Amino acid sequence: MSWIREGELSLIERLSANILKAGPMPKHVAFIMDGNRRYARKRQVERQEGHTQGFDKLAETLRWCLNLDIREVTVYAFSIENFKRSKEEVDGLMELAKQKFSRLLEEQENLEKHGVCIRVLGDLMLLPLDLQQVIAKAVVSTRKHNKCFLNVCFAYTSRHEITNAVKEMAWGVEEGLIKSSDVSEALLSKCLYSSSSPDPDLLIRTSGEVRLSDFLLWQTSYSCLVFQSVLWPEYSFWNLCEAILQYQLNYLPLQKAKDLHKEQQALQQLEADRRCVAELLMHHGSGNGKPTDAQSRQEHLLSYVAEREERVQGFLGALQHRRDRYFTDLAALTALA
Amino acid sequence: MMALVYEFVWRILHALLHLQRALICWFRIRLWNWRLWKRAVAALLVPVALSFQNHKKLGPSAGKRSLRRVRWGADGKSLEKLPLHVSLLIAEEELHYTDIANLVVWCMAVGISYVSVYDNQGIFRRNNSRLMDEILKQQQDLLGLDSTKYSVEFLNNKNEKQDHQVLSCQAVVKALSPDDGKPSIVKAAQDLCRAVEKKDRSSKDIDIHMLESILRDSTHIPDPDLVLKFGPVESTLGFLPWHIRLTEFISLPSHTDVSYEDFFSALKRYATCEQRQGK
Numbered sequence A: 001m002s003w004i005r006e007g008e009l010s011l012i013e014r015l016s017a018n019i020l021k022a023g024p025m026p027k028h029v030a031f032i033m034d035g036n037r038r039y040a041r042k043r044q045v046e047r048q049e050g051h052t053q054g055f056d057k058l059a060e061t062l063r064w065c066l067n068l069d070i071r072e073v074t075v076y077a078f079s080i081e082n083f084k085r086s087k088e089e090v091d092g093l094m095e096l097a098k099q100k101f102s103r104l105l106e107e108q109e110n111l112e113k114h115g116v117c118i119r120v121l122g123d124l125m126l127l128p129l130d131l132q133q134v135i136a137k138a139v140v141s142t143r144k145h146n147k148c149f150l151n152v153c154f155a156y157t158s159r160h161e162i163t164n165a166v167k168e169m170a171w172g173v174e175e176g177l178i179k180s181s182d183v184s185e186a187l188l189s190k191c192l193y194s195s196s197s198p199d200p201d202l203l204i205r206t207s208g209e210v211r212l213s214d215f216l217l218w219q220t221s222y223s224c225l226v227f228q229s230v231l232w233p234e235y236s237f238w239n240l241c242e243a244i245l246q247y248q249l250n251y252l253p254l255q256k257a258k259d260l261h262k263e264q265q266a267l268q269q270l271e272a273d274r275r276c277v278a279e280l281l282m283h284h285g286s287g288n289g290k291p292t293d294a295q296s297r298q299e300h301l302l303s304y305v306a307e308r309e310e311r312v313q314g315f316l317g318a319l320q321h322r323r324d325r326y327f328t329d330l331a332a333l334t335a336l337a
Numbered sequence B: 001m002m003a004l005v006y007e008f009v010w011r012i013l014h015a016l017l018h019l020q021r022a023l024i025c026w027f028r029i030r031l032w033n034w035r036l037w038k039r040a041v042a043a044l045l046v047p048v049a050l051s052f053q054n055h056k057k058l059g060p061s062a063g064k065r066s067l068r069r070v071r072w073g074a075d076g077k078s079l080e081k082l083p084l085h086v087s088l089l090i091a092e093e094e095l096h097y098t099d100i101a102n103l104v105v106w107c108m109a110v111g112i113s114y115v116s117v118y119d120n121q122g123i124f125r126r127n128n129s130r131l132m133d134e135i136l137k138q139q140q141d142l143l144g145l146d147s148t149k150y151s152v153e154f155l156n157n158k159n160e161k162q163d164h165q166v167l168s169c170q171a172v173v174k175a176l177s178p179d180d181g182k183p184s185i186v187k188a189a190q191d192l193c194r195a196v197e198k199k200d201r202s203s204k205d206i207d208i209h210m211l212e213s214i215l216r217d218s219t220h221i222p223d224p225d226l227v228l229k230f231g232p233v234e235s236t237l238g239f240l241p242w243h244i245r246l247t248e249f250i251s252l253p254s255h256t257d258v259s260y261e262d263f264f265s266a267l268k269r270y271a272t273c274e275q276r277q278g279k
Helices: A011-020 A036-043 A047-067 A080-084 A087-106 A108-114 A129-142 A158-174 A185-191 A237-283 A294-336 B002-053 B060-078 B097-110 B128-143 B182-197 B208-219 B260-272
Strands: A028-032 A072-079 A116-121 A148-156 A202-205 A224-227 B085-090 B114-118 B152-155 B171-176 B226-230 B248-252
Touching: A011 A047, A011 A237, A011 B002, A028 A047, A036 A047, A047 A072, A047 A087, A047 A237, A072 A080, A072 A087, A080 A087, A080 A148, A087 A108, A087 A129, A108 A116, A116 A129, A129 A294, A148 A158, A158 A185, A158 A294, A158 B182, A158 B208, A185 A237, A185 A294, A185 B182, A202 A237, A224 A237, A237 A294, A237 B002, B060 B097, B060 B128, B085 B097, B097 B114, B097 B128, B097 B171, B097 B260, B128 B171, B182 B208, B226 B260, B248 B260
Parallel strands: A028 A072, A028 A202, A072 A148, A116 A148, A202 A224, B085 B114, B085 B226, B114 B171, B152 B171, B226 B248
Antiparallel strands: none
16 A cells, blocks of 8 residues: 555545635644544454554545645654553554555655655654664655655654753753753744644544644644544545634634734743843943943844844754754665665 | 636635534523523522421522532532543633633532633733632632632742632632743743753753653643633644643533533543543
8 A cells, every 4th residue: 555545536525625725725734543443443353454544544635635735744653652552563563664664665756756755753763773764764765855745753742852852952052052042932843853844734633532642732732623533544535624624614713813822922032032132231341330222222132133043043954964864874774784 | 717616615615604603602592591591480489489398498599509519519529530630721702700710610619629721812811810809709609608618729820839829728720821831841941951051951861751840840730631622713722732741622612601511511521531541
């Protein structure tokens, strides 16, 4: 079963897709693909068969997303908490992942045709080395593609991701690339595994559970959340349309809430910058205690902001370089083997 | 040409959906009014009936209050599991303090220890004392004078302990705003980075437990087990991203005129949720 399924929508599906597309469409959709095991139990098939069908459904859903002009999809494939499952099941899932990522490598041409870029988000170090290598190869070989994006969260939890971002910033401070006062909401967002993606507009969880289970907690603060009772392997085009309809109904109030949040974030950044400038002025100049006038204070602020942004850009460049190298090195290792 | 047709159909579809939503809302209020009427009639008839039977009763309202209290307490015990911390997330433009206060008092009466109230504009946080007064008032109204049993601790915005208006420790009520979410994580990150800057700590020491303990100390309360979201917007609206890892979300259409039955059926739904914690 391949990653990108060829095939067109039926006439009625195409018609509905076109009607939906007349309204605001989500650009980035995230899925918690829950219900594979319950599906297997319901159909009285092996658990592994449920997971396999779940993967096939993902391939189908990706095609629907393409048909609906949704260019970015993020899926929760394997949580760090899932390592607690039975050894047999974990091994089965690792094997499935290895098989699917290897398969992906055989589909280069197809991926190139559609311009699919695959990213894997998570703490890959927790995985067996052979799987790490296959993943790295898939990531490296699709890195340049830029038409659509598939982010696979593997060995992922959101708290782990946030903690990792804090660690990266602390590393930047240690290396003297940034100052601790440069730490901000925007910078933290840029240090997450998902730094190259916009926040998802829509998050869909199947199988009727109504919690986020440590998935994209930071990124979905202002996303539309849709909980659907259908089990993942039974997910249909119409379920997806229903979720998009929900998103469209929520579009205006969510946009308003996002704008308010952006405003507050900018305000907080300005306050932080002002504080830093005031501190700098206290330390350096004006020993005579004369308060500087408004204009020169504004100039100080502007030059401080420019310096801060330069520091942050330098740090983010170094971070990206380090992450890229991790994948390149791993992929090269396989080439040798 | 086709694009115009599609847009026209889309507009009709959305007009219908909005109409459906408005109708549901209208029916809910009608139903509620009807229930109120029934109750009012019952309330008018019952004292008459009672007065024929026994004359030495305390007074109907005091009796009713204690009855209600016992019933609500028993309701709480009848559930298989009760959340330790319930958050009331209001995703509506108009805020009604009395309805919020009712919800908080019901939470306390069924035996929930921590209640937080959130809106994404920080209105409750700014009007903390008004909310607090309203809760005390509703507590009197709904539960009678038994304020020793159902006392409330209000946690203030500041982190200093002396700022808390402590009445007792039966239930803790806290108003939360977006500032308790991402900005509090950023602050924790800044503090850790400052420690690294001063060489008090290495970046390698930082782990989930460290961040978790800093963030728990900043809110003073356990992670919410249940969020009751009121209003049509399907989003967490910036609510405590770090703390809602395992939180169950249950949506109710509106907090305006919300009834105890609606509230309790949401708790019943929570009681049936099974958490597998990754397994």
